[in-house]
Amino acid sequence: MTVLVTGGAGYIGSHMVLALRDAGRDVVVVDDLSTGLRSAVPANVPLVVGCVGDEALMARVIKDHGVQAIAHFAGSIVVPESVADPIDYYLNNTVRSRALIAAAVAGGVKRFLFSSTAAVYGEASSEPLSEDAPLDPVSPYGASKLMTERMLADASVAYGLSYGVLRYFNVAGADPHGRAGQSGARATHLIKVAAQAALGQRGHLECFGEDYPTRDGTCVRDYIHVSDLARAHVLALDHLADGAESFVANCGYGRGASVKEVIAAVKRASGVDFPVRKAPRRDGDPASLVADPSRIRATLGWRAEHDDLDAIVASALAWEASLAGVRRAAA
Ligand SMILES: NC(=O)c1ccc[n+]([C@@H]2O[C@H](COP(=O)([O-])OP(=O)(O)OC[C@H]3O[C@@H](n4cnc5c(N)ncnc54)[C@H](O)[C@@H]3O)[C@@H](O)[C@H]2O)c1
Ligand SMILES: O=c1ccn([C@@H]2O[C@H](COP(=O)(O)OP(=O)(O)O[C@H]3O[C@H](CO)[C@H](O)[C@H](O)[C@H]3O)[C@@H](O)[C@H]2O)c(=O)[nH]1
Incomplete structure (x- = not known):
């Protein structure tokens, strides 16, 4: 097929x-x-x-x-x-x-x-x-x-x-074997942008909105x-x-992480305390999105193998570092 x-x-x-x-x-x-x-x-x-x-x-x-x-x-x-x-x-x-x-x-x-x-x-x-x-x-x-x-x-x-x-x-x-990752040049996704900040490719990260009705005021997502x-x-x-x-x-996994929690995970995994700036809310962002994954488990027999924010962040950092290596080699 x-x-x-x-x-x-x-x-x-x-x-x-x-x-x-x-x-x-x-x-x-x-x-x-x-x-x-x-x-x-x-x-x-x-x-x-x-x-x-x-x-x-x-x-x-x-x-x-x-x-x-x-x-x-x-x-x-x-x-x-x-x-x-x-x-x-x-x-x-x-x-x-x-x-x-x-x-x-x-x-x-x-x-x-x-x-x-x-x-x-x-x-x-x-x-x-x-x-x-x-x-x-x-x-x-x-x-x-x-x-x-x-x-x-x-x-x-x-x-x-x-x-x-x-x-x-x-x-x-990113792929645990290092074969693929998020490579697009115009990155906007939180974990990718935070990884770039940790690697010194951006001067800082902006945190869009700290006044949402969530546990720490920042948006919650299910990564x-x-x-x-x-x-x-x-x-x-x-x-x-x-x-x-x-x-x-x-x-999804059925568990949410706030923007601040994701930033903390990237700082923990990278060991870099990059600057984070408060910024206004971004248009179109709901406060919280967390999945109930019961149906996909029951219908497809799907089970998560990488349900761990620290491991997700570590794989994103590894991919970002490898991209930086490729760019350096090409320069
Ligand atoms: N990244 C996320 O968190 C997320 C979440 C929910 C849904 N999605 C959906 O998953 C899909 C893939 O997203 P992604 O994160 O890999 O984005 P991406 O931008 O990396 O991939 C999209 C791909 O589609 C190609 N493309 C765009 N328009 C096209 C067209 N008209 N004809 C042919 N190719 C075209 C692009 O060149 C690119 O390779 C999208 O449909 C997106 O809406 C992504
Ligand atoms: O530099 C950044 C980037 C993002 N965020 C915040 O981090 C959260 C996650 O933002 P992302 O841009 O990483 O992802 P989105 O939730 O906007 O959207 C992603 O997930 C959605 C589903 O939840 C869509 O499907 C969409 O395609 C996909 O990009 C949002 O609250 C956003 O405001 C920041 O604070 N700073």
Whole structure:
């Protein structure tokens, strides 16, 4: 079975490619390299550089590579950016996903995994968040993903497409074997930015908002290791291949860490007391997002292997240090 991984040159997609290759599967990647890197795709995996919104290209890739399943990671991912430029987010995340779904249906692809997000819930009404919690995104990013979820549900009824919607909470860390990590140049994610501050690549870290209704006033998130997440996708593809029903599942550990707790973990792991500056709240940030992971455990038999913030942070630091080494060697 060949799996098409869209966004396979990006952070999470590149870990998915490794997980699929480790499981002996054939893979083809489509990525427009807007944030992804060619070097993130292993040399023995075909990479088609192009946009998932190009329906004719997608039809060709599906046919030429005998694609039987799609894992759709390609998209735009920065919450505040989506507030500043919502139309672009609806184009890249919703309109282009529609083209990909259309090509999948026309090409006879029966299984489809979609990278959704905890941002579809908006402000949590109660925690931990189960999949049945109200869906009320507070950012265009979350809304753009929710629309794609809806398209998949409708396509499933109309055309018999089986799908798995995986709602990721905050993804962090790097491949434990050092083969992949978060490499994008324009980093905005907390653990990545903190790792860069610890390594002296940034003068300081900004803490966005200290007046949230949380235990220490900073936002709380459920950080999941990227390799645990990638493994959940491989299980999800097997699950759908066995003829199981389409499903929606949260991907998190069920425990939250505040921004201040994450900063403390990065300082502990690195031994560097980098400067942290108080900054105003960032647009589109809910106060707290913590998953109830019962469904993914029950449905896929998924179990976390890296549920430890210190270990997640250590792997992110190791990856960041290796990137710095590569840059130094190239200079
Ligand atoms: N990182 C997180 O914490 C997180 C949380 C929830 C959901 N997600 C979702 O997971 C997916 C992957 O996120 P990531 O963190 O790996 O981001 P990323 O930016 O590293 O990866 C996205 C990849 O998609 C590619 N891409 C973007 N638009 C494309 C298009 N139209 N056609 C082809 N390729 C395109 C980019 O070049 C990049 O390689 C996204 O859909 C994101 O919304 C991420
Ligand atoms: O330099 C920084 C960066 C982040 N933060 C704070 O740290 C928390 C986490 O922020 P991230 O940018 O790391 O992640 P987000 O929660 O904004 O979003 C991530 O997780 C979401 C799901 O929870 C989405 O899916 C999204 O794609 C993904 O980027 C937020 O409160 C943010 O304000 C800071 O204080 N300083």
